[in-house]
Amino acid sequence: MMSNLIEAINSNKDDKSLRAIVLSAKGNVFSAGHNLKELQANTGVDQHKLIFSKASELMKSIIQSPVPVIAKVNGFATAAGCQLVATCDMIVCSDTSKFSTPGANFGIFCSTPGIAVGRCVPKSRATYMLFTGEPITAQEAYESGLVTKVVPASQLDDEVNKIIEKIKHKSRSVIALGKEFFYKQIDLSLMDAYKLGEDIMVQNINSNDGQEGIKSFVEKRKAVWTHE
Template identity: 45%
Template structure:
């Protein structure tokens, strides 16, 4: 039986949380500000993912946006209203901290992109483990249009697509559509808007059906090996597979495969 609960993460409800049978959806809820990543929003997101990281009942996280935009980046009015180096440093360090937490979470994170994702919003898509976009979605790192090079979004962008493709977006600020974003590796799947929720649900369900222990171990290894040399990466991967093979879930999965039955994973 499906059980769904929706709660406001913050008193002002700028971030909503919905739990539904192992899938937790966090929805940016500043539609009038195009879900911009204000200081308060970033703090709410960090608090939410820290809580989710400790919750073994959560198997997949979906990041979504309310209203006309997925996320339009940082709150430029807030940035101009706090025009000191100290505030800018605090803001971008906080944003970087949140982006890193997405990769450090034990659960896979899926971006549900229904519309525009610009600047830090495009960065947010790039730092999620997976992304499903509606064919109406568009992507840009448009800070350059107001004299601000999107340096931090460039970190995630350059780790998703080719260097020249990423740099072109950074220096032109031009939009790409969902199909082009998929071709460049920024998103995994593109579907018509009316099919977006169903496609996100299909992807999440596919992950929920797998061993939670194997997913946790695999995600941690995946990001570590990306920053290593080839030999070190293979050593880490080999050790991870050996340890994973000794786990109860792996034994159950192999036994189920041999017996031609569905495995019953326990996360051990």
């Protein structure tokens, strides 16, 4: 499953017609995370290492994807499933969705989910999710900053499509440059981020689509992107 997701995310990386990726699920569970049976002792430590290395690879593939990755959640996202959601660039969920990191209930603390969740929500909420294992509602997830938008299930597709529509009208290469820089700078000190940011802005401006964007603005016409 993780390998398939990684492949699906990476396979069309260079296809210019790919503009956004939406992760969604059938049924009322978005993702329940790892299969606990795969983590039994008889599976062996090497296999356990492989599983968690694969999970990190999946998270990195989302962050490193040149196009925005949107989680469309209608149901439960738990443990590594909640990590998957928190790792997506944007998260739109139905108002009945729930989010939890209940690993400690089964003796396996949600340490790696906590990496993603702890960077998306305030500490007082991340610790509650991790230490109690209790789910939070869609509304609480919004109040905590975990999700971008909460809508009735019937409007979920519309809301996600609105976001995609906005992305589609922009230059692919400009979005890719911006996404890569966003995740790079957020781990830097403020001053280091600005130092690097100045270079990125100048590089962006002097790219094909940077100049086309400015030109079209000055000439009051629609931009024609090369996506390069």
